């Protein structure tokens with residue numbers, strides 16, 4: 189009867205990572221460009237002998253780089269093994285009440301998984317028909333709020349002034365703003381971090397910093413929020429960040445020019461892809477991210493299109509929620525990759 193005592197969960201399903209040659213991989217919003225050049229240089233002279241030592245449990249190298257970059261105190265920065273780790277620690281730390289936390293029905297599909305895992309009550313707030321948030325949904329009593337901005341998988345951005353209103357009218361709970369995609373032309377709420385003690389902003393190196401393989405994420409908030417998260421982290425695992433992540437993450441932060449250039453390239457390609465998709469009779473919410481959440485307004489089903497793309501070694505992501513079962517999420521690759529995708533779509537829809 190030991191199984192009665194097992195903590196049973198329905199896990200999150202990550203996008204697949206198949207090993208196929210010449211794959212155009214547009215299913216997990218990775219960046220098509222490599223990490224900053226300094227990262228490659230440093231990789232060459234990372235000392236294997238140093239791996240004998242535990243890494244710095246306080247992650248100073250990376251925390252200091254991020255604190256300098258965002259002009260906040262080091263005590264306002266929390267780093268983790270991807271933003272999934274950071275968000276998980278934040279859920280565990282801040283959502284410990286009996287009143288449900290709130291998040292939208294169509295959003296990052298990990299939020300309900302953590303809530304279930306940690307036995308956090310939650311209430312799902314349906315987005316409006318155009319996939320935008322109704323701010324009034326977030327002005328009632330709650331145990332906390334999570335908003336991805338821009339949202340995934342819709343790509344839509346909510347105006348920062350609306351988020352500020354939600355934060356300012358919820359002083360009794362923590363509001364987490366997941367800014368995984370903000371670097372692709374969105375507006376950050378970070379400048380308000382010192383104004384609201386209950387605001388936590390979460391970021392990742394996986395998309396805009398081209399380093400999904402290293403697993404680096406971080407949060408910025410008031411010193412109090414970060415201290416509470418740090419206490420929880422040190423109660424689970426002191427050494428979350430490995431030595432290469434600390435060293436290489438810092439170098440990525442230091443090369444702002446490369447960062448801005450590659451983000452601009454992705455944005456540029458995205459805008460061109462929007463035009464091409466429109467011409468092919470696709471519709472989509474106006475993306476401020478490195479993906480487009482597209483629906484074909486014609487006689488071919490989403491699943492048939494995705495299957496045909498796959499035959500041509502092009503991978504996109506399909507979700508099966510009732511309201512989004514006709515949409516596919518297409519990550520933005522290089523110009524050349526997107527040209528191939530558009531050609532393939534023309535062929536499939538002919």
Ligand SMILES: *Cc1c(COP(=O)(O)O)cnc(C)c1O
Pocket residue numbers: 217269270271272273296336340366368391392393394400404405
């Ligand atoms: C990709 C993504 C994450 C997780 O990113 P990692 O840092 O790779 O764990 C978190 N939130 C949203 C909205 C994402 O799209």
